[in-house]
Amino acid sequence: xxxxxxxxxxxxxxxxxxxxxxxxxxxxxxxxxxxxxxxxxxxxxxxxxxxxxxxxxxxxxxxxxxxxxxxxxxxxxxxxxxxxxxxxxxxxxxxxxxxxxxxxxxxxxxxxxxxxxxxxxxxxxxxxxxxxxxxxxxxxxxxxxxxxxxxxxxxxxxxxxxxxxxxxxxxxxxxxxxxxxxxxxxxxxxxxxxxxxxxxxxxxxxxxxxxxxxxxxxxxxxxxxxxxxxxxxxxxxxxxxxxxxxxxxxxxxxxxxxxxxxxxxxxxxxxxxxxxxxxxxxxxxxxxxxxxxxxxxxxxxxxxxxxxxxxxxxxxxxxxxx
Amino acid sequence: xxxxxxxxxxxxxxxxxxxxxxxxxxxxxxxxxxxxxxxxxxxxxxxxxxxxxxxxxxxxxxxxxxxxxxxxxxxxxxxxxxxxxxxxxxxxxxxxxxxxxxxxxxxxxxxxxxxxxxxxxxxxxxxxxxxxxxxxxxxxxxxxxxxxxxxxxxxxxxxxxxxxxxxxxxxxxxxxxxxxxxxxxxxxxxxxxxxxxxxxxxxxxxxxxxxxxxxxxxxxxxxxxxxxxxxxxxxxxxxxxxxxxxxxxxxxxxxxxxxxxxxxxxxxxxxxxxxxxxxxxxxxxxxxxxxxxxxxxxxxxxxxxxxxxxxxxxxxxx
Numbered sequence: 001x002x003x004x005x006x007x008x009x010x011x012x013x014x015x016x017x018x019x020x021x022x023x024x025x026x027x028x029x030x031x032x033x034x035x036x037x038x039x040x041x042x043x044x045x046x047x048x049x050x051x052x053x054x055x056x057x058x059x060x061x062x063x064x065x066x067x068x069x070x071x072x073x074x075x076x077x078x079x080x081x082x083x084x085x086x087x088x089x090x091x092x093x094x095x096x097x098x099x100x101x102x103x104x105x106x107x108x109x110x111x112x113x114x115x116x117x118x119x120x121x122x123x124x125x126x127x128x129x130x131x132x133x134x135x136x137x138x139x140x141x142x143x144x145x146x147x148x149x150x151x152x153x154x155x156x157x158x159x160x161x162x163x164x165x166x167x168x169x170x171x172x173x174x175x176x177x178x179x180x181x182x183x184x185x186x187x188x189x190x191x192x193x194x195x196x197x198x199x200x201x202x203x204x205x206x207x208x209x210x211x212x213x214x215x216x217x218x219x220x221x222x223x224x225x226x227x228x229x230x231x232x233x234x235x236x237x238x239x240x241x242x243x244x245x246x247x248x249x250x251x252x253x254x255x256x257x258x259x260x261x262x263x264x265x266x267x268x269x270x271x272x273x274x275x276x277x278x279x280x281x282x283x284x285x286x287x288x289x290x291x292x293x294x295x296x297x298x299x300x301x302x303x304x305x306x307x308x309x310x311x312x313x314x315x316x317x318x319x320x321x322x
Numbered sequence: 323x324x325x326x327x328x329x330x331x332x333x334x335x336x337x338x339x340x341x342x343x344x345x346x347x348x349x350x351x352x353x354x355x356x357x358x359x360x361x362x363x364x365x366x367x368x369x370x371x372x373x374x375x376x377x378x379x380x381x382x383x384x385x386x387x388x389x390x391x392x393x394x395x396x397x398x399x400x401x402x403x404x405x406x407x408x409x410x411x412x413x414x415x416x417x418x419x420x421x422x423x424x425x426x427x428x429x430x431x432x433x434x435x436x437x438x439x440x441x442x443x444x445x446x447x448x449x450x451x452x453x454x455x456x457x458x459x460x461x462x463x464x465x466x467x468x469x470x471x472x473x474x475x476x477x478x479x480x481x482x483x484x485x486x487x488x489x490x491x492x493x494x495x496x497x498x499x500x501x502x503x504x505x506x507x508x509x510x511x512x513x514x515x516x517x518x519x520x521x522x523x524x525x526x527x528x529x530x531x532x533x534x535x536x537x538x539x540x541x542x543x544x545x546x547x548x549x550x551x552x553x554x555x556x557x558x559x560x561x562x563x564x565x566x567x568x569x570x571x572x573x574x575x576x577x578x579x580x581x582x583x584x585x586x587x588x589x590x591x592x593x594x595x596x597x598x599x600x601x602x603x604x605x606x607x608x609x610x611x612x613x614x615x616x617x618x619x620x621x622x623x624x625x626x627x628x629x630x631x632x633x634x635x636x637x638x639x640x
């Protein structure tokens with residue numbers, strides 16, 4: 001059995017899709033980075049499109065100083081929390097912010113690598129950029145991503161060269177012959193697993209006939225952890241979708257793990273199935289779509305939802321704040 | 323006053339002289355038994371039974387065993403007003419410990435207690451006493467013969483005091499065929515209520531020519547069921563000479579719906595002919611939020627009636 005959580009009609013990491021104007025540029029030093037960003041921002045403002053910045057704080061400050069302030073742009077933060085360390089969650093969040101800024105109209109996003117989020121091997125950035133290509137497909141977004149010429153991790157450069165349809169080389173925007181669709185990129189450089197959490201507080205075997213019992217157990221645990229009734233119900237709704245996917249699309253045995261942490265609960269669902277779409281549920285379903293709603297809705301309910309796969313099967317981690 | 327729930331007209335088989343007779347009114351039975359398909363079936367029938375007593379002005383007693391919440395929840399779903407009845411003593415919820423003590427008392431003491439209860443009710447001027455509760459699990463620990471002995475005593479008392487009526491339930495997972503036959507023998511009738519579907523998790527009943535009611539949870543295990551019955555109901559509406567433009571689905575007792583179920587309801591409504599609507603009533607907040615996330619606000623032919631905040635006023639009908 002394979003996981004097929006997205007319908008063929010919806011863009012996904014598994015299908016080639018029209019990429020946004022998504023270009024990468026390389027910098028040698030922080031000063032050179034600022035010097036490259038400023039004209040890109042000015043060009044966006046001159047075109048009259050909303051401009052958003054997703055930059056390390058010190059770079060954003062330097063860009064602000066060069067522009068005489070940041071009041072004409074929107075600065076997007078990169079939280080140092082489970083959401084900020086999950087590339088697919090960050091892509092969904094940033095896409096939502098861009099939609100807030102510009103609706104369906106054009107918008108310019110200027111982003112730069114921040115080594116604080118490299119994780120153990122830099123694959124966060126590969127996942128983030130691949131997810132961007134899914135969530136922003138078909139939009140009028142104009143993305144300029146800046147990466148160091150010599151990052152600490154090779155995956156950062158490898159991913160940059162595969163995820164961007166265009167590169168800025170010698171000051172000129174050029175088509176990138178190394179660009180690949182997200183599925184191919186993630187087959188070569190898989191989505192990284194999240195940091196280990198230690199022994200779970202609760203382990204439940206996931207089977208079709210036990211879904212009701214699992215919902216009851218999870219809801220009781222959430223209420224016990226201090227969740228308000230409505231929030232607990234919504235989290236159960238999300239967890240049920242992921243466990244249902246494991247039963248319906250995955251392969252047994254499947255398990256649900258739960259950790260109770262400060263003001264939050266973390267869930268993981270593991271099964272032995274193969275993930276057909278490496279980044280399911282990144283885009284909102286269209287109203288006529290019969291399937292493919294579950295992971296999208298779970299992503300809206302969880303503060304972070306991370307899907308990854310390895311030789312053991314398919315895994316989903318959900319962070320849910322109380 | 324006749325409550326809505328009591329008007330649902332379950333069938334009652336009477337075991338007289340080996341013959342089976344069907345009547346259409348719960349109020350006509352005295353010592354009746356139910357072999358339920360599911361917990362939701364239990365609460366559907368128990369709530370209807372007690373609501374009928376409340377509506378008729380009778381005293382109503384429920385011997386709970388950590389089940390009062392489930393019963394009161396179903397009565398709330400059915401919009402049966404109970405607060406005043408609980409406050410003035412018309413509706414008595416016998417607490418768990420007292421229930422266990424009563425039903426496990428030696429047979430002669432048990433008989434005296436039930437007899438006294440009925441006589442007190444008569445002396446207080448109540449026109450009737452309607453009983454239901456959780457007795458079997460405790461008595462079953464003493465063996466099926468003990469259950470039959472207790473039921474025989476009760477049956478005799480009920481015959482001696484026609485104002486009193488009792489609904490008993492016997493779980494088919496607990497009572498084997500022989501045991502079930504033995505306990506059926508000591509009841510004057512058996513309640514048989516029809517459902518369209520009951521898998522122990524989701525129960526579907528017909529509540530009108532083009533109206534269905536769901537109870538329980540709709541999830542992966544029964545994802546095709548609701549659609550199937552809605553399609554059949556729409557078909558019936560289209561073929562009917564009466565103009566039924568609204569297909570009503572009562573979700574008062576639906577405690578959970580997953581994404582697939584919620585999307586299915588939205589799409590079913592959208593695929594109705596332009597002349598018809600799907601009307602969801604009694605929707606719990608949890609189910610309403612699921613529907614909202616799954617495209618309900620944009621569904622032109624779907625109407626969601628919010629759950630009421632009050633039961634039906636005394637004298638009114640649900």
